[in-house]
Amino acid sequence: MNLPRPLSLLRNSTLADGRTVDVEIIGDTVSAVLPAGSASRSADELDLAGFMLLTATADPHAHLDKSRSWDAILPPMGDLMSAIGAWRDYTAIMTEDDVADRARAQALEMLRQGTTAIRSHVDILAGDDPLLCSRALVRVRRELAGLIDLELVVLAGPDVPDVHIEAALDLGLDLVGGAPHLATDPSIDLQRLLAIAERRGSGVDLHTDESLDGPMTLHELALTVRDWTQNVSAGHCVRLGTLPADERARIIADVVASGVGIIANPITNLYLQGWDHDSSAPRGLTAARDLIDAGARFAAGADNVRDPFNPLGRSDALETAMLLVAAGHLTINEAYAAVSTGAREVMALPEAGAAPGLRAEFLAVRGTNLADAVANAPGDRYVIHAGRLVSSTTVRSETAAPSRAAHPVSIMKG
Numbered sequence: 001m002n003l004p005r006p007l008s009l010l011r012n013s014t015l016a017d018g019r020t021v022d023v024e025i026i027g028d029t030v031s032a033v034l035p036a037g038s039a040s041r042s043a044d045e046l047d048l049a050g051f052m053l054l055t056a057t058a059d060p061h062a063h064l065d066k067s068r069s070w071d072a073i074l075p076p077m078g079d080l081m082s083a084i085g086a087w088r089d090y091t092a093i094m095t096e097d098d099v100a101d102r103a104r105a106q107a108l109e110m111l112r113q114g115t116t117a118i119r120s121h122v123d124i125l126a127g128d129d130p131l132l133c134s135r136a137l138v139r140v141r142r143e144l145a146g147l148i149d150l151e152l153v154v155l156a157g158p159d160v161p162d163v164h165i166e167a168a169l170d171l172g173l174d175l176v177g178g179a180p181h182l183a184t185d186p187s188i189d190l191q192r193l194l195a196i197a198e199r200r201g202s203g204v205d206l207h208t209d210e211s212l213d214g215p216m217t218l219h220e221l222a223l224t225v226r227d228w229t230q231n232v233s234a235g236h237c238v239r240l241g242t243l244p245a246d247e248r249a250r251i252i253a254d255v256v257a258s259g260v261g262i263i264a265n266p267i268t269n270l271y272l273q274g275w276d277h278d279s280s281a282p283r284g285l286t287a288a289r290d291l292i293d294a295g296a297r298f299a300a301g302a303d304n305v306r307d308p309f310n311p312l313g314r315s316d317a318l319e320t321a322m323l324l325v326a327a328g329h330l331t332i333n334e335a336y337a338a339v340s341t342g343a344r345e346v347m348a349l350p351e352a353g354a355a356p357g358l359r360a361e362f363l364a365v366r367g368t369n370l371a372d373a374v375a376n377a378p379g380d381r382y383v384i385h386a387g388r389l390v391s392s393t394t395v396r397s398e399t400a401a402p403s404r405a406a407h408p409v410s411i412m413k414g
């Protein structure tokens with residue numbers, strides 16, 4: 001099959017609400033949703049009988065420059081600071097091609113699983129080539145244009161000078177990011193990053209309070225940007241999940257008023273947090289339930305995949321959704337929204353899904369309902385980006401049938 005392949009009709013698919021429909025597409029946009037079997041034939045149709053048609057997943061928090069480095073680094077397992085140390089040692093010897101090759105492979109694997117938009121943080125390196133990862137990711141974004149939407153965030157740690165942040169933005173990175181909770185004075189670092197974003201008119205996506213008992217910067221972030229028009233989001237927000245209910249509610253109210261989007265990262269938080277607890281280790285997740293109930297913009301990503309910050313990860317947003325249910329106690333519908341429509345909203349992407357006028361971004365996965373799809377994460381998938389089929393996976397399987405002869409009833413009859 002030659003891909004990408006333009007599609008004008010998705011036939012016989014089942015939506016998450018149970019309807020079985022035909023979805024007509026013109027260009028990159030859904031033009032009509034009709035009862036199954038009622039659309040007229042089209043040369044560019046795809047029969048999706050037996051498949052769920054879901055809004056494509058989007059990952060609002062990835063690190064494509066770090067991904068797939070676990071096997072080369074073989075770091076000790078451990079917490080956030082040990083992962084940062086292992087990664088820093090490796091950055092001294094890695095090349096631009098190494099970063100580009102791993103980032104491209106990771107993005108394409110995510111696309112194969114159904115993710116048609118990724119926001120990746122990009123490290124600004126210490127040493128004499130601070131923009132090595134930035135150049136690699138800008139190159140990969142150009143190569144993947146038309147297949148996957150890629151947003152790039154300048155990940156400026158507290159020791160990264162302003163001039164390098166500006167240079168990365170000049171190179172084409174989209175948003176200002178950082179990790180103020182790691183700074184000696186988190187407030188000073190937070191305000192300097194926001195000042196750069198304000199001066200440049202850039203969006204902001206910060207690593208925020210990624211610890212169980214460290215600084216709380218989310219509140220100051222929300223209060224500072226409440227009159228901004230730029231898109232602002234905060235990833236992790238682990239500390240928020242540890243606060244007493246009244247303090248948590250007060251901060252969440254200001255987060256909602258400010259419009260700051262919250263991005264949970266369950267697999268990495270579950271891996272990196274809680275190493276120093278010898279019993280009942282906390283889960284390290286943000287206050288997902290409270291944020292959703294309060295009406296916050298809420299999304300979830302996989303964060304790190306197969307690097308010092310997380311040795312595992314399937315590059316599949318259904319894994320993130322599963323963890324939001326198991327570890328965050330969200331409903332299956334809430335969890336899937338966080339990795340699809342919610343993620344797109346936090347990323348300021350056009351609304352997508354099976355309704356007229358929305359972008360034709362779909363993950364079709366073999367299954368009977370949403371719970372079945374999230375539980376089993378079936379391999380059989382079609383992925384549609386901007387109205388074009390960009391990936392198709394078919395799994396072939398054979399399993400021995402149970403023997404009838406050994407059945408006890410047969411023996412008794414004999």
Ligand SMILES: [Zn+2]
Binds near residue numbers: 061062
């Ligand atoms: Zn991250």
